[in-house]
Amino acid sequence: MSDPVNHPEHYTASSIECIDAIRAALTPEEWRGYIKGNAIKYCWREKLKGGDQDLAKAVWYLTHLHQ
Numbered sequence: 823m824s825d826p827v828n829h830p831e832h833y834t835a836s837s838i839e840c841i842d843a844i845r846a847a848l849t850p851e852e853w854r855g856y857i858k859g860n861a862i863k864y865c866w867r868e869k870l871k872g873g874d875q876d877l878a879k880a881v882w883y884l885t886h887l888h889q
Contacts, residue, residue: 826875827875827878827882841886857886858887860879861884862880864876864877
């Protein structure tokens with residue numbers, strides 16, 4: 823079953839999730855900026871594109887800041 827917020831199919835098609843590869847490639851400071859930037863992006867566009875799903879994605883990013 824597809825989960826477009828927590829595990830989108832287009833990011834989980836290989837043996838490692840894209841988000842895990844990105845985190846491994848970044849310093850802790852870069853990771854924090856990446857997370858904040860994505861949360862801002864999803865909040866910014868929610869009324870014009872993804873609605874509640876975009877807000878859920880923003881929350882997803884913020885909850886992964888310290889994981």
